Amino acid sequence: MKFKKIILFCLELIFPPHCIFCDKIVAPGTKICQGCVCAIKPVSAVRCMNLPDSGQNIPCAVLYSYEDQVRDSIIRFKFYGEKSNAEFYADQLSELIGNRMNASSFDVVTAVPISHERKKGRGYNQSELIARKIAEKLNLPYRECLEKIRDNPEQHLLPRTERMKNVKGIYRADKDLAAGESVLLIDDIVTTGFTLCECARVLLENGAKAVSCAAIAQVERTPC
Ligand SMILES: [Zn+2]
Structure with missing residues (x-):
């Protein structure tokens, strides 16, 4: 080493x-x-997201506000192939998760998926790159528990009222990988939190014991 x-x-x-x-x-x-x-002052906060219908609260660790240089850096990471940034984000997020969440309770790390078409075009899923490194650092397995079954318009391009509808029913969870597990779910950016909430709902419906989330940056406060 x-x-x-x-x-x-x-x-x-x-x-x-x-x-x-x-x-x-x-x-x-x-x-x-x-x-x-x-x-750049990290936000380094754990916020709660309220799952619509069930009323269950899901904790979500967030490192930064999505603005200025942080936004530029994530755009380069996500769209311009700067994959090496994943190591830094994973380091920072692992530390935050270790300090502020009950990391020993997690069984598996997974990522918010992108569609097969988008992954083929971009060559990678940015959230998966971070999630795999976080799994290594926390000494946990990484598994693709979720699949995105169809593409949808980018959340940030839609009015807030459309965003919940936009993510409904577009993810599928693998029961064999999620059932009985406490899942740490990783995303790059949290906007309204609807994407993470929908992924968490699907995981829980497919038998996951619990879901906690973590993301690099947050655009606006999640509904709570
Ligand atoms: Zn700089």
């Missing part, structure tokens, strides 16, 4: 790393520039 770190450090001398947030070149061994360390 130490040897791997030395190799990585040497590589970063030749190919300097870029700030996760603003993309400026930073010193080897660092991930954020001094300007972003000062400017």
